[in-house]
Amino acid sequence: MQRIGVIGAGAWGTALAMAARRAGRDVVLWAREAEVVTAINGRHENTPFLPGVPLDHDIRATGDLAEAAQADAVLLVTPAQHIRATTSRLKPLLASGTPVVLCAKGIEIATGSLMTEVAAGELPDTPVAVLSGPTFAAEVARGLPTAVTLACRDAQVSQRLAQALGSLTFRPYASDDLVGAEIGGAVKNVLAIACGIVAGRALGDNARAALITRGLAEIARLGQSLGARPETFMGLSGLGDLTLTCGSLQSRNMSLGHALGQGQPLATILAGRTSVAEGVYTAEAVVRLAARCQVDMPICQAVDAILNHGADVNATIQSLLSRPLKPEGA
């Protein structure tokens, strides 16, 4: 797998392009916006989405999807709500058998589909993998040590992808639990908003630690109801990503929650941002999925109530604190 096509030149697609270059791969990076192509090819910086990070001069940005699709493997890194449209455009351009790695963290609002379900619908004969874990894009782009889960049903594909992307500072751990990996990545964004709200209300680190712990239980309950393995949630795509994203304002989701906690209206927060906070879109999808699976997820329900139903932050926190206590394992 020498040629890697990266579809989506946001912060994460750009960082993964850098990781693939560090692994010695030839990289073509597709961007939807011409200004991103120009910035990367001309100034070797993704100024709109990853400013201040020098990029490898051999990363070739393009606005031609076909060019990025002519690869030995494709990393799909557009935001979750755009994955279906992007895979639909990719389908006629992809050579048969080219592995597609799903790198977006979210659930499709319109259908409640996981990213692997979207890919199965649009690219039925394509081997897919899920890449997810504790990975702030700027740190990966700068070559700081990072480890991720790389889940794929086909162990050989997983091994080839890990060899293609792995390096001293980017360590893919193989798994075959795709559902577990993507549920962890999607739900942690909602929980990060909750932790941001707690931090923004200055409720303390004890409360944030309790929220992370109870939130991990919610992730595991939902994931296991969908057939995921419990041990996956103790791994990089579960506990690893949850603790990273719930512990740093580098997280777009946590920083959005922090602003909510400080009383800023959601519309005002979103108006001031160009980057995506997937939890804003995933919260409603998680609540609907949990209802279908008959799984109790009070923290995610609370975030959805605040984001989408005008619930008051203080009243929602009080309501969560007033819930009847359960045995710890429940």
Ligand SMILES: NC(=O)C1=CN([C@@H]2O[C@H](COP(=O)(O)OP(=O)(O)OC[C@H]3O[C@@H](n4cnc5c(N)ncnc54)[C@H](OP(=O)(O)O)[C@@H]3O)[C@@H](O)[C@H]2O)C=CC1
């Ligand atoms: N940033 C990070 O640290 C990490 C992000 N991720 C995940 O990666 C995914 C991508 O996020 P990220 O790279 O951060 O994105 P950014 O917030 O950096 O940038 C937004 C991206 O969305 C793209 N976009 C906006 N509208 C559309 C559209 N209609 N069709 C296709 N693309 C569109 C933009 O492309 P354009 O400018 O061309 O419109 C741009 O690439 C998300 O699911 C995120 O959760 C995962 C791990 C780490």
Ligand SMILES: O=C(CO)COP(=O)(O)O
């Ligand atoms: O997924 C990420 C880290 O693993 C990035 O988190 P945010 O999308 O909250 O910035």
